[in-house]
Amino acid sequence: MSSALNRESERQISSFSPAAVFVGGEGEESSMGFVSFAGRVLFASVFLLSAYQEIIEFGVDGGPAAKVVAPKYDTFVNHVTLHLGVKVPEVEMKHVIAATIVLKGLGGLLFIFSSSFGAYLLLLHLALVTPIVFDFYNYDMQKPEFVELFFKFAQNLALFGALLFFLGMKNSIPKRQSKRKAPKTKTV
Numbered sequence: 094m095s096s097a098l099n100r101e102s103e104r105q106i107s108s109f110s111p112a113a114v115f116v117g118g119e120g121e122e123s124s125m126g127f128v129s130f131a132g133r134v135l136f137a138s139v140f141l142l143s144a145y146q147e148i149i150e151f152g153v154d155g156g157p158a159a160k161v162v163a164p165k166y167d168t169f170v171n172h173v174t175l176h177l178g179v180k181v182p183e184v185e186m187k188h189v190i191a192a193t194i195v196l197k198g199l200g201g202l203l204f205i206f207s208s209s210f211g212a213y214l215l216l217l218h219l220a221l222v223t224p225i226v227f228d229f230y231n232y233d234m235q236k237p238e239f240v241e242l243f244f245k246f247a248q249n250l251a252l253f254g255a256l257l258f259f260l261g262m263k264n265s266i267p268k269r270q271s272k273r274k275a276p277k278t279k280t281v
Contacts, residue, residue: 130205136255137201140215144197147190155187162186162226169225193222209263212256219256223249 150156163186170181196218203211227249229242 129207133205133207137204137211137215139252140197140201140204140218144194144201147194148198151187151190151194153187155185155190158190158193159186162189165225165228168228168231193218204259207263209260212260212263216253216256219249219253223253 147156147158150158154160166186166189173179173181196214200211200214200218204215205211223246227242227246229239229246232239232242
């Protein structure tokens with residue numbers, strides 16, 4: 094009798110899932126839901142914390158972010174004008190910083206709740222900001238700035254890839270079907 098009791102308690106312990114306790118159910122779906130949510134929170138925290146810091150430092154002129162981005166933006170505009178012949182309209186740097194705050198903040202919050210729109214906002218932010226802020230291509234390879242900017246550029250490319258992966262997975266998984274059984278058809 095005691096060996097049967099031991100086997101039963103070993104089975105219960107081996108099937109215990111800590112994530113299922115937090116979600117409120119047992120099973121793989123509920124623990125995967127929790128893990129997926131936690132991953133989205135951790136991923137979005139990069140954007141949310143950055144937006145929060147920029148809001149605090151914003152001031153009347155866009156804060157330190159505007160001072161760092163302004164010369165890089167001017168260099169980018171000069172490259173676009175010189176190589177493509179396109180005149181880029183003048184914008185105030187505080188408006189650019191405000192737009193990035195909105196893209197990161199709103200995109201991060203929506204992404205936490207598994208919104209594709211939030212992922213698209215974060216993709217837009219990364220696509221616009223990465224080549225301007227992390228302009229490693231404007232530096233000589235022997236300079237320490239080149240290596241630092243190249244690594245940050247590569248990190249943003251990895252974030253971009255992760256968002257694309259999220260959107261691909263989200264679109265490839267069919268919508269959940271109702272768990273109710275289909276009504277039986279009557280045969281005569």
